[in-house]
Amino acid sequence: MTPENPRHLPFFVYGTLRPGEVNHDLFLRGRTRAEDPARLAGAALYDGPGYPYAVEEPGGVVCGELVTALDEAYAELLGALDQLEEYRPGDPGRSLYLRVEREVLREADGAAVRAWVYLAAPAIAARLRERGKLIESGDWRNRR
Structure with missing residues (x-):
């Protein structure tokens, strides 16, 4: 699999792309056939300036x-989300997030599903682990 020819996986969204958040209707309305609550294990959620970052971290869970x-x-959606998340497939060193394939658990039936997840790029993840604001609940909606 190459970034130029990705598999058609679902996307796991955890911040401004969730229903009711600012980017949901802008990017997802009319482009999806299903949106199901799910969880990403092995990651923690950090509060960024206006949006969250998921960072790989054992024991954590992101909603x-x-x-x-x-x-x-x-x-079209893949390209739009890559642009929104400032993921540069040809230059990951300059990316804000990296699009990676991870397993998430769908809440309704507990099914494990492979999905694209945008995780904080390595340099950003290191800074967040060192001095970022952890969202302990793992849920962007419950950050305050």
Whole structure:
């Protein structure tokens, strides 16, 4: 698998792309066929300036939604989300987030599903672990 020809996986969203958040309707409305509550284990959530960062961290759990795109909207949505998350497939060193494949658990039935997740790029993740504001609940909606 290469970034230029990614597998058609669902997306795990945990911040401003969740239903009711600022980017949900801008990016996802009319482009999805399913949005199911899900959890990402092995990650922690940090509060950024206006948006969250998920960082790989044993023992942590991040709450979000598993978003399944419509087939006809997939390529356009993938590009739009990569741009939103400042993921540069050809230059990951300059990326804000990295798009990685991870297993998430769908809450309704406990099914493990492979999905794309945008995690903080390594340099950002290191700074967050050192001095970032951890969202202890793992849920962006409960950050305050």
